[in-house]
Amino acid sequence: MNQKSGKIKVGFYLRNEGYPNADVRFPELGNPGIGGTQFTTIATAYYLNKFYSDRVEVLILANSTKLLPPSLKTAMAANEVDAAVKSKEAGCDIFVFKSQGNEELFKQLHTLNINAIARSNNTPKVHVLNQLADIPQIKCHLCVGQEQLDSLRDHKIFDKSTRIFNPFNADNFVPKNDIVKTGNTVVFLGSIIPAKGFHFLARVWREILKQKPEARLIVIGTGQVYSRNNKLGKWGVAEENYEANSIRPFLSDENGNVIESVHFAGLLGTEKIEILQKADVGVVNPSGATETFCSGAVEIQACGTPVVSAAKGGLLDTVSHGKTGLLGNSDRELVKNILYLLNNPTIAKEFGKNGIEFVKNKFSYQENAKQWLELLTDICNDKLPRQPPMKSNYFYDAKFLREGMRVLKKTIPPLRSIPSLSEIKALLKGGKGE
Template sequence: MRIALYNLTTTTKFGGVESFVWDLGRELARRGHAVTIIGGVGKRRELAPGVRVLMFPFIDRYRFQTLPLLRRAYAEAKLLERLSLAIAALPELIAGGYDIIHIQKPYDLGPALLARRLGGARVVLGCHGEDFYPGDTLLAPRIDAAVSCSRFNARTVATRYGFEPTVVFNGIDTNLFRPTAPDPNIVRTDGTPLLLWVGRLQPWKGVDVALHALQEIPRAHLMIVGDGETRADLERLAQELGLAERVHFLGALPRERLPSIYAAADLLLATSFASETFGIGLVEAQACGLPVVASRFGGFPEVIDEGHTGLLVPPRDPTALAAAVRTLLNDPERRRAMADAAPGWAAQFSWSAVADRVEAAYRAACNSKM
């Protein structure tokens, strides 16, 4: 098949959706498909053997939000950003000879459906969150197929659009994310418990919950891998709580470094309380043999085998989080059993399994009536 993976931020940002597109592109190309990644002009261009990458200009959403009427209209500003990309990218979508146009956000429904009408490609909607906007319910029922990153997200989409996407989950590279030697710069010789948090530093990620919980976990240190808009606030909070010497901000790191960091930690913490439909970091950690303590929210319960590869706690509850962490830190045998079970559990999220499900959705789309 000739496949266009169309998503503005694939080439401009780092995140779960962006990694999904790059990794899916690699796997589909490895299987013999002609894959083109289409995104906005940006600096992110990964090694993707056999994948063509096209970048088109767009107008950043923040420029739209300088307009008084759009200052607080987040969804509408993102929609306009996406439409500005479509103006430049539409000729390629129409004349590129694609069998499938796979979009990752409802914002791209209009351009993709127009390209289908004029060029004949089938449209597959990838569902990763709740990026809804006025008018999307008129467009969504016209697509040829939909896939979702979790059952939680599929139910959300079904409530909005009246159809339930096929759950394919997000995938991980199990050749990269697997048990390995710990990072030699992080290895501890004094037995200090080491906790890890990985992700973008956004308000709804709940990193502040992890910091408050750390007050109730004696001696433990917390490594925070990632960057984002709340970093300065979190650094100040660590100071105010008297935790500056026990909290280590490592910034954004290449994915290739993460397995050895997972191997150096005792537990991964995941503290999101909103906008979390899957949990790719949790799967990566488990694939590397690292147990997880996470909030019982969104897609997290689907990616943890509770009691066997990790524990779930109520969202935004530092005391419950601290108690679960202490339980595992005080029981090395149970923690080792979880570590041993985690890679086998995470194997269901390998790209081989995920791509099988995506290909099946593509075939269904091609066989659907237009």
């Protein structure tokens, strides 16, 4: 704790070199069209400072410090190693960074002897998890989803892992008046890269049209969500190889142009909100791959629109199946779920209302700031992070087995050498993990 101020001083590293002109001065307005990791880092720091500036001093160390919230203290940092050094120089008690394998950073943390939080918006590969577990300066491995945390129950990283959902302010998303919906509009929201699964929707769109000819698809996002420097293909939608092989074959007319029922809206900031409010169905990452949280699902539900996606990972946290949206595990279920909501507007409307309350209650930015304060305080008091209980879907992802192995390893020391399920999967794949 900072001796002069009596406050906990925390430095957040923000890698924002890919968004030199993104205006994130007002996080309460929502994501202006940048990566979820970057936006939630800013929002976390912003709300922590807003509610607890009397107890916490927040510093953002970023590649670019322009157009950041004016209420926050900022400093330039070329990379996360530079940010760690400057955090120590600035007197920070705790340094927060996105977890990934960076040997130089790990060495620097040891040299600086600064407490650190490794925040996993994406779950690292298992060999990186092993490193995070073994580095004494890393006091907490922070998951952003409960399913993500539960998947680590039998890994040695679990003891210093916890979960804090990403913060979300729904005020600017919830419709102020009754919205008249057309009954035929589907919106996809997300980055147009393979990991975010737009090609799953593209390849079934004509099947949806066969059964619902009046259906219309609006696509919000491009392959530049994570960096404005990425080169796009002929349609200006995604990287050329992905666009040519996984998008255009399914959504082209006889002249090679985008079919009439599809509109690519590009990168949108707050102007996307009206589109999401008027949509009948919102689709996010139908593959479910890489999702530890899925901010897009939260944004859509906050707008009063039901979500359709995959019954996997973070989407099991951010969508309530059968209440705020529908989750499935195949192309057939993707088509079925979209058509069901388009053809049953009364149910879709009820899902939309449920979604607004679900988001407000589960992803409150006030609760997020409170949990961050508790975590920072625990670290300064040399306590292990508090852990929420395991979710009750025990058979998903062999969760019951992971928990059983955790208990056995804890009570029978010789068993601790048994690899976790994640490590076993990595070994079977012949690599270091997914």
